[in-house]
Amino acid sequence: MNTTLTKLIPLNFRILTALLTIAASLYTQLVFAQTTGSITGKILTSDARPLAEVSVRVAGTRLGAITNDAGEFVVNNVPAGQQTLVISRVGHQRVRQVVTVIANEATTMADIVLSENAEQLQEVVVEGKNPYKADVPSLSLRLKTPLIEVPQNIQVINRQLLADQQIFDMLEGVSRNVSGVTRQEHWDNYARLNMRGSRVAPFRNGMNVQSTWGPLAEDMSMVERIEFVKGPAGFMMANGEPAGFYNVVTKKPTGVTRGEAGFAVGSFDTYRATLDLDGKLSKDNRLQYRLNLMGQSKGSHRDFESNDRYTIAPVLKYKINEQTSITAEYTYQYSKMSAIGSAYVFGANRLAEFPRNATIASANLDPTVIHDHSAFLILEHQISSNWKLTGQLAYFTFNQVGSSLWADSAKADGRIYRNVGIWDAANESKFGQIFVNGEVTTGPVVHRILGGLDLGTKKYMADWGQSFPLYDSNFVFNANSPNYYLPANLLPRFDRSVSLRYRAGVNILSQSFTGLYVQDELRFWQDRIRLTLAGRLTSAKDSQYGANTTETVFTPRVGISGSLNKHTSIYALYDQAFLPQSGVDRQGRAFDPITGNNLEAGLKKDWADGRWNSTVSVYQITKNNVLTTDPTNPNYSVQLGQTQTSGVEVDVRGELLPALNLVINYAYTDGKITKDTRSENVGLPIPGFSKHVTNAWLSYRLRTGALQGLGVSLGYQWQLDRYGWFSDATSKEPTLPNTFRADGAISWQNNRVSVALNVNNLFDAYLYSGAYYAWSNAYYWQSEAPRNFRLSMAYKF
Structure with a gap:
């Protein structure tokens, strides 16, 4: 156990002792009440x-x-x-x-x-009653407690909201629906979302599937909901960033025979078709199925940039008896995209000096192709009315053959000296979970118990070792007068004659981990007060680029939640996480893991008899052992850094008035360097956050009259005081301009047919993110699309 964590243990015990004292006092007062x-x-x-x-x-x-x-x-x-x-x-x-x-x-x-009740069912499906609000977490979060009683900020994005906004995959506008979440620049293959000052780990059905460059961003055709869990949640993911994670919950069979076919067209030669089939394969309803299919061809506002995808996602569920079921799920995602990095543009003079449709892509470069497979096997067994056992196995494999674009330098007259590097990669991950949920009563105290075991291995390898300049004495790309076709002598000729494993060399990143955890939620006074005590013991072996670390760390969790009435609760939480770090400093010494500590408090309230709710939270996250640049050699890092992020978050979602649904959020985030080898950096902001972020999506649908089913939606995304994620506060241009984007939609639906027209970036604003990149002695940026539309049609049967 490292010294930083050892210093924190007395604080843990003080917090734990204080909360236990409160609980004991309550118990004494209430035991015979x-x-x-x-x-x-x-x-x-x-x-x-x-x-x-x-x-x-x-x-x-x-x-x-x-x-x-x-x-x-x-x-x-x-x-x-x-x-x-x-x-x-x-x-x-x-x-x-x-x-x-x-x-x-x-x-x-x-x-x-x-x-x-056929009328009530129709009301839910057609009118979308409370389509944006969730009251309980998914089973994959392992919690049996309603969200309003959980001592943590958890926000849920439902399938209806994803459909209303016509979000196709995780690379698009998912982040707008949760306070403080921002999407960073992308390579168009995996999603990087930041929250509370650092990257948010991607989960799939309760399993941490994050790799350095993956997995492939999920297509929304297979997604039921997305849950954002803020803070470390050490009992679930101790070996991860303390900012939290998002959990993608895939569609499962419901036992109800139904189907839906959809088709969409849009700007930039976008075409998309989906099919969702749900039903039973046996008369006794024991064997159920779900099948989701998707095919898509999508261009871009930048020439020679595209991402064509298709998805196949079958699921089978078999009920052995009334207590036991087995679910088998497989997902295949295919993607063929232009050379990775083609979304980036470089300029010597300033950010966004070229039009937003500028590109460094070439028309005759080979595309990148990705095959992404995943499989789940889930066993659920109801031991008794109070106890349930869940076991889950998962296997992920990912193969990528392609290349990436970058720039060696850029000149003031518009010349960009591009290069292309091979990016062949493979990822293999295996996961296993077994956990039990139960409830016991001791006197007037109800104990909700959660305990389990997590196992996992991840291995990523890549060939980045071959690169070619896309310029010579006769040809240099110029953004002011672009020639998008490379001469034959400059086309890259990558050598793939030997295996990827051989070509990867030391470019292999792997991790294996074992985690044991237990949580007891003690519920007092007819469930009005709830004390959560939890801990996780995690052992992780990490290897990156030939350097290895092994760590075994205990991470505690203490929370308390109280109900002021049946619609209002307050909570406080202390939690920890750690993140293994591989690599060595200039003297060859291995790095200790990052340790993260989260203090959080909040207020949750259901309004209008539960039709909509609000969450207000405040937090402070401290990250220790952060790597910073070695002041004596910028090619190495040293480990004397600490950062601290604090903020306020507000989320409101649900049916504000009859037929009027709203999602609105605001986050204030302040992230600073609190320790650094370069004393002049202390107090400077960390990269990758915006101080003020606010989003809204307002939707109204007529429920009666001649225009019944007609709906109108308006929304915005607004970020102020932005800091690029790939820069530091001492760079030439650490901050980015504020951004405001407005979106709208008009739609019509009945119980069978739906039609929707969405228009994004209504005011046609030039929106971008980027930074100064010292290595290329140039600015880089990515632009968002100008005003664009999507028209979708769906039929339910």
């Missing part, structure tokens, strides 16, 4: 089959439960006497049932039948 009992029961469909995911709540309290796959539920700590249960599920009639609770006894109710 009220006599309680429990309620158990089972919910069935009209044909006597168990009904899962039914909400069972005790009226006038926060007490409640969700039925398991066997349709069973248990509600603990219910005050003795007559109580009313409110039982509800989307697409079914709501039922109110009166029950008499006897002190210190379990009251078992007769089976309750919940009938389908």
Whole structure:
């Protein structure tokens, strides 16, 4: 354990002791405050089959439960006497049932039948009731607690919102829907999102799939929702950036036979088709399937830049019995794109000195081709009404054959001395998880237990060793009078006669990790106060470019959440993470891992009977052992750095008024260097954040009248005081201009057909990001598209 972490342990114990003292005091005051009992029961469909995911709540309290796959539920700590249960599920009639609770006894109710309600189901599908708001996390986050009670800021982007904004993949506008999340420059193959001062780790179905240059950005055709978890969440991902992660949840079978076909066209020769099939393969509904297909051809506002993709994503789920199911999922993503890096432009004089359609691409360079495969096998077993076991295996493999463009230098007269380098790469990752969720009661205290084991290996290799100049004494690309066709003698001839493993040499990055974790959420006073105690022991072996490190680190988590009433809660959280770092300094000494500490507090509130909610959070993240440039040799790094990021975040989402849905957010972020070998850098901002970020998306749809189904949407993205992610505060131009982008849409839909026209960048603003790049003695930047449109049509059957 490193010295920085050792110094932090006394602080951990002080925080832990203080929270335990509070909990003990509450326990003493409340243990005999009220006599309680429990309620158990089972919910069935009209044909006597168990009904899962039914909400069972005790009226006038926060007490409640969700039925398991066997349709069973248990509600603990219910005050003795007559109580009313409110039982509800989307697409079914709501039922109110009166029950008499006897002190210190379990009251078992007769089976309750919940009938389908076609009108209510149609209301949800057609009118989109609360389409932007989520109340519970996905099962892949392993939590059984409603989001309003979780002592952490977690924001969920639902499939309906992705569809309304016509977002095609993770490289597009996903970030606009969550406070403080910004998309950085891209290579058009993987998504880099920043939040709270550093990169956000990508998860898929609860597994950390991040590699240095991957995975391939997910296409939205296979995505059910995206969950942004802010802060380290050490019990889930101790070996990751303390900023947090986003979890892409893929579509699964629902057991309901239905389908949807979609087609879209857009600016820059964009064409896209999707098909989503959902249903059952056996009459008893035990074997279910989901199949998503997508094909896309997409150009760009820059010439000779394109990204053609297709996706195949079949899923099978088999219910062995009412307690046990197995789900098998496979996804194949194919991408053929122009040479990676063609989105970058270089200039010697200033940022954005050329028109936004300028490009350094050449028309006769070979494209880059990527094959991305992933597979999941998931076992879910309901041990009892209170305990559930989940096991999950995943395999990812990624193969890339292509090249990347960059510039050696740029001149004031517009000449850009380009080069092209080979970028063949392969990635293989294997993951395993097993965890158990359960609930036990000791006196008046309910314990929600989570414990499990994570295993994983990741290996990425690449050939970056071959490069060719795209200029000679007779030909130099000039952005003021471009010739996009390379002479035959300058076309690169990469040698692929030997295996990638041989060509990669030391360019191999690998990591293996094992993590054991446990969490106890202690719920007091009829669930009004919740104390979370958790910890994770992670052992990680990391290797990069021939240097190796091995670390075993314990990361604690302490949180407390209290309900002021059934619609309002406050919380506080202390959490840790660590991030292994490979490589050596000038003396050949290995680097210690980054340690990250997060302090967070917030307020969550549901409004208008739960139709919309708001979250306000404040936080401070400290990162220790950050690498900084060696002042005696800029080709090396030294490890004496520390950064601190603090901020305020506000998120509002849901149905603000009948038929009026809103997503609006704001984040203030301040990231600074607090320790550095160069004392003059202390106090300067870190790269890759914007001090002020605010976004909104407002959507209104008519529910009655002759124009029923007609909808209008407007939104904006606004960033102020921006710092490029690939520069530092001492560069020639550390800050970027403020950006404001407005978007709008008009649509119409009924229960079968939907048509939507989206127009992005309504004011046709020249938006870009970039920095001064000292190595090329030039500025680089990427521009966003000018005003553009997408027209989509979909049919449900």
